[in-house]
Amino acid sequence: MPVIKANAYGHGAVQVAQALVDADGFAVAQLSEALNLRNNGIEKPITIFQGFANAVELRQMRQYNLQPAISQDWQVALILEQPAKNPLDIWLKVNTGMGRLGFKPDAVADVYQALLCCNGVNQVALMTHFANADDPGHRSNQLQRMCFQDLLQNIPSMSSASNSAAIISELLAQQDWLRPGIMLYGGSPVLDQSAKKLKLMPVMTLNAQLIAINNLSKGDTVGYGNTWVCPQDMPVGIVNIGYGDGYPRMAPNGTPLAINAQKSQLIGRVSMDSLAVDLRGIHAQCGDTVELWGQQISVDEVAHQAKTISYELLCNVGRLI
Numbered sequence: 001m002p003v004i005k006a007n008a009y010g011h012g013a014v015q016v017a018q019a020l021v022d023a024d025g026f027a028v029a030q031l032s033e034a035l036n037l038r039n040n041g042i043e044k045p046i047t048i049f050q051g052f053a054n055a056v057e058l059r060q061m062r063q064y065n066l067q068p069a070i071s072q073d074w075q076v077a078l079i080l081e082q083p084a085k086n087p088l089d090i091w092l093k094v095n096t097g098m099g100r101l102g103f104k105p106d107a108v109a110d111v112y113q114a115l116l117c118c119n120g121v122n123q124v125a126l127m128t129h130f131a132n133a134d135d136p137g138h139r140s141n142q143l144q145r146m147c148f149q150d151l152l153q154n155i156p157s158m159s160s161a162s163n164s165a166a167i168i169s170e171l172l173a174q175q176d177w178l179r180p181g182i183m184l185y186g187g188s189p190v191l192d193q194s195a196k197k198l199k200l201m202p203v204m205t206l207n208a209q210l211i212a213i214n215n216l217s218k219g220d221t222v223g224y225g226n227t228w229v230c231p232q233d234m235p236v237g238i239v240n241i242g243y244g245d246g247y248p249r250m251a252p253n254g255t256p257l258a259i260n261a262q263k264s265q266l267i268g269r270v271s272m273d274s275l276a277v278d279l280r281g282i283h284a285q286c287g288d289t290v291e292l293w294g295q296q297i298s299v300d301e302v303a304h305q306a307k308t309i310s311y312e313l314l315c316n317v318g319r320l321i
C-alpha cells in the first residue's frame with residue numbers, strides 16, 4: 001500500500017494514486033485525506049494510520065469503506081457499540097518500540113478477539129512500525145521484529161510492518177502488506193546509501209529562474225547577515241525562489257544547485273522569495289532555469305546540508321502548490 005499522506009509527500013495525492021495503477025491499496029494519515037481520494041474516484045482500499053477521532057469519523061469510515069488503524073481502548077469501545085450496516089476492516093496498531101501509536105503487545109490478543117466477535121467488523125489485521133529502520137544495524141530493530149513475530153504466532157491475521165527503510169533493509173521477511181513512502185518518490189530511506197545507489201529515481205523536480213546577474217567586487221557581501229563575502233571579483237546570480245516557496249532557509253553556503261546542467265552552489269542566506277548563486281565559471285543568462293533539486297541535484301543532499309530529511313523538503317513544497 002503506497003503511502004500517500006501529506007499530499008503524497010508533496011507530489012499530489014490524487015495524481016500519485018492515479019499513477020500507481022498496480023497498487024493494492026493506499027495509506028494516508030487522516031480521514032480528510034482519504035475522503036479527498038474517494039471524492040476523486042480512487043476506489044482501492046485505503047488505510048488511515050491515525051484511525052478515527054470520534055463516532056462521526058468512524059461512521060464516515062464505514063460509509064466510505066476506509067480502514068482505520070486503531071491504538072486506543074476507547075476506539076475499540078466505539079466500534080463495538082456503534083450499530084453497523086457496513087462492516088469495517090481494521091488495523092490494530094501494535095507498539096513494539098516506536099512509542100507513538102499502538103496497543104501494548106500483551107493487550108493485542110484480547111482486543112483482537114473482542115473485535116472479531118463484533119458484528120460490525122469484517123477483518124482485523126496487525127501492523128507495527130520500526131523506530132530505527134533507517135539504521136539497519138540498530139539493536140531495536142531485532143527487538144521490534146521478534147516482538148511482532150511472537151504476536152503473529154498466536155494471532156492468525158494479516159500483517160504489515162515495513163516502511164521504505166525496513167523494505168530496503170529486509171528487516172522482516174514475512175508480511176502481507178508493505179508500506180513504502182519515501183522510496184516511491186526517490187528519496188533514500190536509509191542513512192548510509194544514496195538514492196542513486198539504491199536505484200531510486202526522483203519524482204519531483206523543483207525549478208526556479210535566474211532573474212538577475214550582478215558583477216560584484218572582492219569584499220562585497222551578499223544577503224541578510226552578510227554571510228557571504230566575495231573572495232574575488234565575481235558574478236552572483238539571484239534566483240526567484242526562497243523559504244516562502246518551501247526551499248529550506250537553513251541551507252548554508254555551498255548547498256548544490258544546477259544551472260543549465262552546470263553544478264553550482266548557493267551563497268549567502270536564503271531570503272523569503274529569492275536566493276543567491278555563485279556564477280563563477282558558469283554560463284548563464286537571466287531567464288535560465290535553475291534546478292534546486294530533481295534529476296541533477298539530489299534532494300537528500302540538499303536536506304543533508306539543511307540538517308533535515310528529504311521528507312520535510314518534499315512536503316514543504318507540496319503544501320504550497
Ligand SMILES: *Cc1c(COP(=O)(O)O)cnc(C)c1O
Nearest residue numbers: 003129163164165179180181182
Ligand atoms: C509514513 C509512514 C510510512 C511510510 O514511511 P516511509 O519512511 O516514507 O517509507 C509507513 N508506515 C507508517 C505507519 C507511516 O506513518
